[in-house]
Amino acid sequence: MSLPSWTDEKFGTMKRAALWLVTVVGEGNVFTKEEVKQAFPGVSQADRRVRDLRDFGWRIDTNREDLGLNQHEQRFVLQGEPVWEPGKGTRPASSITDTQRREILARDGHHCRSCGITAGETYAGTFASAQLDIARRPVIQADGKVKVELVAECNRCRVGGKGLTADLEAVLVRVDRLDGLNRKTLTDWVAADAREFAEVERLWADIRTLPADSRNKIREALGLPPV
Template sequence: MEQPAWDDPALSSGTMVRGALWLLQVIGEGHTFTKNQLRDAFPGISQVDRRIRDLRDYGWVVYSNTEDASLLAEDQRFVKAGVAVWDLNARRAAAPQKAISSKDRQAVLARDGYMCTLCGIAGAEPYPDDSVMTAVLSVSRRTVISADRSETEALVTECKRCKAGRGDAPIDVKDAFDAAGALAPGELRRLARWIERGRRGSTALDRAWAAYLRVPPEQRSEVTDRLREMQ
């Protein structure tokens, strides 16, 4: 379907669709925009910010200063376009699935040790190659291809950067076989112990660091003061 103009008066689509077209045609991938720019483009739309956030359900990636510390509070960065939401068939095919409940989300995060299952970063931890960006974890639904090539669905913990880079790629169990097959005997035995325990062999120090990172930044000074008393 041909991409319509975002400000075409004849366009009957809602604000989410027009907002997607505005991002592509006015802002462009990789560029920043302000909340005032957004409101000026869509005057009289009281929840235009929320409509832009709705695009994330269709694979669009838009960062605020929560995901990218280099951004100001009023800035956002259009990182990557997703599904062509102005195409009704494409939008229907990619319609968000049933929302993940808060209870299920917390259970999955705890199961995965509050770490991204792809890169292993903990929530709120700075990326080693980008110290101004901290990891924000989310729980995603992923298609899983089993060893017999049948497909199921699973909930997994991912950081937003890995989620954006991976797109909708499924999880293939064969990849785990291949990765394990490349290990040296000692590493394979260590992996087997992790599997038996049901968790990676992190140290007490690793777990303490991950717990500290889950504390909101404005309350971390309390932890720091208590640690000084314990030394």
């Protein structure tokens, strides 16, 4: 079945943009904001209509998700719902508003809930700066039902966390199994919403990043044989 033409103006801009991505850009390829403007001359906020497709399962990455892109580029990764078909392309009620985004970022302390990095902070060992956005995270509740919850995450963790489902019930079971001392430690961390790593833990994290020859020198310093 052939697709409608992306130039057919009986479709709204978002649906035309979807057809343009599929028939002109192609999955896996990069396009620019300028190319969007040229494809839809005189159409205000055409680039925003492209971003709206994410609400319908389309994956369109920016340099927040794909560090190989510059700020003017986007990559059409995966087609979602065929929004040009009858009955498709109605905006879901779960779409995140600007107000919701600000509230969630404030609630989550303006840092990534997965790795703890803050917006603008540089990732260790790189020159790349973190950007925060809102991720939808399916969470298995205590009653077994799955609820989609919103959480602040950085661009790296959002990419790595795609498709993951959190299991609240499993976490609650593990909390219940903690002995008194460990439960007190966890309670303090949760109350402060932060964990202070011990020097030996920070040192272990640094050692793990070393290449094999350097790790063997650490083993030698500790009286262990090389591997």
